Amino acid sequence: MGKVAVATTVVCSVAVCAAAALIVRRRMKSSGKWARVIEILKAFEEDCATPIAKLRQVADAMTVEMHAGLASEGGSKLKMLISYVDNLPSGDETGFFYALDLGGTNFRVMRVLLGGKQDRVVKREFKEESIPPHLMTGKSHELFDFIVDVLAKFVATEGEDFHLPPGRQRELGFTFSFPVKQISLSAGTLINWTKGFSIVDTVDKDVVGELVKAMERVGLDMRVAALVNDTIGTLAGGRYTNPDVVVAVILGTGTNAAYVERAHAIPKWHGLLPKSGEMVINMEWGNFRSSHLPLTEYDHSLDLDSLNPGEQILEKIISGMYLGEILRRVLLKMAEEAAFFGDIVPPKLKIPFILRTPNMSAMHSDTSPDLKVVGSKLKDILEVPNSSLKMRKVVISLCNIIATRGARLSAAGIYGILKKIGRDATKDGEAQKSVIAMDGGLFEHYTQFSESMKSSLKELLGDEVSESVEVILSNDGSGVGAALLAASHSQYLELEDDFETS
Numbered sequence: 084m085g086k087v088a089v090a091t092t093v094v095c096s097v098a099v100c101a102a103a104a105l106i107v108r109r110r111m112k113s114s115g116k117w118a119r120v121i122e123i124l125k126a127f128e129e130d131c132a133t134p135i136a137k138l139r140q141v142a143d144a145m146t147v148e149m150h151a152g153l154a155s156e157g158g159s160k161l162k163m164l165i166s167y168v169d170n171l172p173s174g175d176e177t178g179f180f181y182a183l184d185l186g187g188t189n190f191r192v193m194r195v196l197l198g199g200k201q202d203r204v205v206k207r208e209f210k211e212e213s214i215p216p217h218l219m220t221g222k223s224h225e226l227f228d229f230i231v232d233v234l235a236k237f238v239a240t241e242g243e244d245f246h247l248p249p250g251r252q253r254e255l256g257f258t259f260s261f262p263v264k265q266i267s268l269s270a271g272t273l274i275n276w277t278k279g280f281s282i283v284d285t286v287d288k289d290v291v292g293e294l295v296k297a298m299e300r301v302g303l304d305m306r307v308a309a310l311v312n313d314t315i316g317t318l319a320g321g322r323y324t325n326p327d328v329v330v331a332v333i334l335g336t337g338t339n340a341a342y343v344e345r346a347h348a349i350p351k352w353h354g355l356l357p358k359s360g361e362m363v364i365n366m367e368w369g370n371f372r373s374s375h376l377p378l379t380e381y382d383h384s385l386d387l388d389s390l391n392p393g394e395q396i397l398e399k400i401i402s403g404m405y406l407g408e409i410l411r412r413v414l415l416k417m418a419e420e421a422a423f424f425g426d427i428v429p430p431k432l433k434i435p436f437i438l439r440t441p442n443m444s445a446m447h448s449d450t451s452p453d454l455k456v457v458g459s460k461l462k463d464i465l466e467v468p469n470s471s472l473k474m475r476k477v478v479i480s481l482c483n484i485i486a487t488r489g490a491r492l493s494a495a496g497i498y499g500i501l502k503k504i505g506r507d508a509t510k511d512g513e514a515q516k517s518v519i520a521m522d523g524g525l526f527e528h529y530t531q532f533s534e535s536m537k538s539s540l541k542e543l544l545g546d547e548v549s550e551s552v553e554v555i556l557s558n559d560g561s562g563v564g565a566a567l568l569a570a571s572h573s574q575y576l577e578l579e580d581d582f583e584t585s
Contacts, residue, residue, distance in 0.1 A: 116421045116422050116423075119420055120417050120421045120423055120477060123417050123420065123421065124417075124477060124480060124481070127413055127481070127484060128484050130378075130379040130380075131379060131484050131485070131487075131488040133377060133487070133491040133495075133539075135542060135543070137375060137377065138492070138494065138543060140373075140375040141373060141375045141376060141492060141495040141496070141499070142495045142496070142499035142502060142543065143499070144375055144499075145161075145371060145373075145496050145499025146499045146502045146503045148160060148371060149161060149163060149366070149500070149503045150503070152366075153344070153348065153349050153351060153364070154350045154351060155350070160371055160372055161366055161367060161368060161370065162365075162366070162370065164264075164265060164364065164365040164366075164367060165265065165351075165364065166265060166311065166315050166341070166362070166365050167265055167267055167268035167362075168309070168311065168319070168362070168363040168568060168572075169346070169357035169359045169361055169362050169363070170357075171322040171323075171343070171361075171363065171571065172319055172322055172323040172567040172568070172571045173322075173323075173326070174199070174200050174203065174326070175199055175200055176199070176323075176567065176570035176571060177197050177198060177199045178196075178197060178570065178573070178575075179195065179196045179197065179245045179247070180194065180195055180253075180255065180256065180308075180567075180569040180570050180573075181194050181234075181253060181254065181256070181305065181566060182255065182256045182562050182563065182564075182565040182566035182569070183230070183234060183255060183294075183565070184258040184313075184565060185230065185257075185258065185259050185260070186258065186259075186260035186261075186278075186313055188214055188219070188278070189212065189213050189214070190211070190212060190214060190233075191209050191210065191211045191212075191562055192209065192210050192233060192234050192237045193207060193208065193562050193563070194207070194208055194209075194237075194241070194566070195207045195566045195567075196244055196245060197567075197570055203323075205244075206244055206245075209562065210237050212233050214226070214229070219279055219280045219281070219282070221282060222282065223284045223285040223288065223293055224293075224296070224297065226282060226285070227293045227296070228300065230294070230297065231298050231301055231303060232301065234298075234305075235298075235303045238253070238303065238305075251575065252304055252306045252574075253304065253305040254306050254307075254308045254569045254570075254573055255305050255307050255569055256307075256308060256309045256311065256316075256564075256565030256567070257291060257294065257307050257309065257310050258311055258312065258313055258562065258564070258565040259271070259310060259311075260312050260313045261273060261274075261275075261277055261278070261280070262274040262275055262277065262367075263290065263310070263312070265310070268308075268309055268310070269307050269308060269310050270291050270292070270310065271289065271291065271310050272287055272288060272289055273286050273287065274286075290310065291310050294307060295307060306574065308568070308569040308572050308573060309568040309569050311565055311568055312339070312341075313333060313339075313522070314332070314333050314341040314365060315331070315363055315564070315568070316562070316563075316564030316568070317331040317332075317333060317341075317520050317521075317522045317557050318331035318343075318363060318564070319564035319565075319568045319571070320520070320557050320567060321520025321564075322520075323563075325520075325555065327516040327517060327553075328518045328519070328520045328555075328557075329342060329506065330343075330497065330500050330501070330517070330518075330520070331519070331520045331521075331522070331557070332496075332519060332522075333521075333522050334401070334403070334525040334526040334532075335522070335523025335524045335525050335526070336402065336404045336524070337369060337402050337403075337404060338369050338397070338402040338523070338525075339365070339366065339367060339368055339369055340366045340368045340496065340497070341363055341365045341366060342363070342364060342366070342503075342504065343363055344361065344362050344364045344504065346360050346361055346362045347360070349362060368397060368496060369395045369397055369402065370395050370396070370397070371496070376396065376397070376400065376492070377488060377492075378396075378400070381409050381413055381416075382409065384412065385399060385408060385409065386399055388435070397496070400488065400489060400492065401488075401489040401492050401493050402489075402525065403440040403441075403523070403524060403525040403529075404440075405440075406440045406443055406485050406486065406525075407436070407439045407442060407443045408435065408436050408438065409485050410438050410443050410478075410481055410482060411436075411437060411438040413481055414478070414481070415428070415432050415433065417477075418432055423474065424465075424467050424470075424474075429466055429467055430466075431464065431466050432465050437464060437465070438465075440529070441528070442460050442464060443485070444482075444486075444529040444530075444531075445460060446460050446478060446482055447482035447531050448530065454472065454478075454479065457470070457478050457479065458470050461478070482531075483531070486529065486535065487531075487535050489532060490531075490532045490534075490535035490536040491535060491536070493536045494535075494537075494539035494540040494542075495543065497519055497540055498540060498544065501544075501552070506552070507548065509547065509548060514547065514548050514550065514551035516553075517551060517552045517553070518553045518554075519552070519553070519554045519555070521555065521557060522557050526556070527556060527558075536554075537554050
């Protein structure tokens with residue numbers, strides 16, 4: 084009897100020891116995996132670092148590339164496109180003007196009634212329409228006929244407020260946010276479609292010409308006064324309300340910048356110098372690249388997997404289209420190499436672009452004690468049923484690293500532009516007032532991003548100069564801005580000037 088008891092005790096002891104050893108091994112394995120998670124996190128943080136010295140190098144490189152792009156066509160990764168906009172709105176504009184805004188799968192038609200300095204935008208009306216998918220890959224005339232049909236119906240609903248003086252033609256500003264080679268203020272040939280459009284017979288054609296032909300087919304008498312992109316529209320909208328606006332930056336799904344340059348500082352401009360002495364430049368800054376940009380293995384793999392490898396490098400590390408995807412790629416590495424989400428890699432995590440930047444922003448903004456929002460996003464999007472608090476904290480850290488890098492590099496780009504136009508320092512002891520008009524959902528809705536961008540710009544400028552540099556949100560520049568540019572380049576302006584001076 085005693086021997087059985089002893090044997091049972093020995094067996095139990097062995098079983099307990101084996102179980103204990105298994106737990107220890109699991110813990111050691113688990114701690115080893117967690118150590119790998121932290122290792123990946125730390126390496127990513129180091130690779131994304133943007134100390135002030137690096138930001139100054141990026142800003143200097145931006146300025147150098149700007150000079151090169153202004154000197155000759157193809158001289159730089161920055162296209163530095165001449166917009167032919169040499170008169171930004173002053174606020175004196177009166178009358179009513181139309182805008183057509185085509186920048187993606189939706190387009191808008193708009194009319195605004197301008198009341199001069201006193202009343203500004205008296206009234207605005209607009210209509211938004213979705214473009215049927217079959218028209219995005221059909222024939223050029225089909226797309227423009229559809230757009231003009233909507234425009235003509237909108238014109239037919241003009242109320243009494245929108246009164247056109249006898250003998251005058253309606254005038255329209257056309258915001259077209261696709262790559263265009265501008266020929267004049269109101270003409271430009273399409274280089275290529277983006278954003279899901281693929282209409283072969285529009286490429287290399289003047290998009291204003293296509294629009295005008297569609298208008299003629301339905302008997303709509305309207306002059307296209309200006310062809311602009313959304314960034315220049317934002318610059319115009321910003322300048323209309325604030326005469327100190329000199330730069331516009333879009334930080335949304337994509338990114339771009341435009342600014343006011345002195346006409347004599349554009350060596351590749353061979354025409355007569357405009358009366359204003361100024362010319363708006365569309366930088367296409369998303370294509371900027373430099374050895375000083377802090378790029379990681381995740382950025383390189385994202386670029387290789389993209390539709391345009393080697394292009395739009397700045398855009399791929401600062402814009403809303405890509406920030407969430409960078410986060411997904413880091414989490415995937417943690418899942419594969421350190422079992423971050425358990426022994427099985429969540430299948431959803433392998434789907435490119437499943438983590439969108441608005442989701443990343445929502446997680447980054449989570450201030451609840453148990454980071455509940457992070458947990459619910461991981462569950463809803465990646466189908467991770469359970470996540471510990473320390474896992475959620477790692478996700479927040481990654482969001483912070485990615486957003487901070489993007490925001491600080493955006494600030495460095497803006498600082499580079501201010502350097503190029505001599506607004507980065509005091510002049511004769513006085514600092515000129517400089518306002519940057521911002522638009523785009525990333526800047527508007529991702530608070531940590533926009534706050535980091537503004538504080539980084541202040542850090543670069545220094546206390547004294549930053550007092551005279553202001554960053555403002557300029558909503559809906561692409562719509563109203565186009566109508567304002569139609570007003571500031573109206574065919575009737577000179578008639579009015581002649582009338583006033585006679």
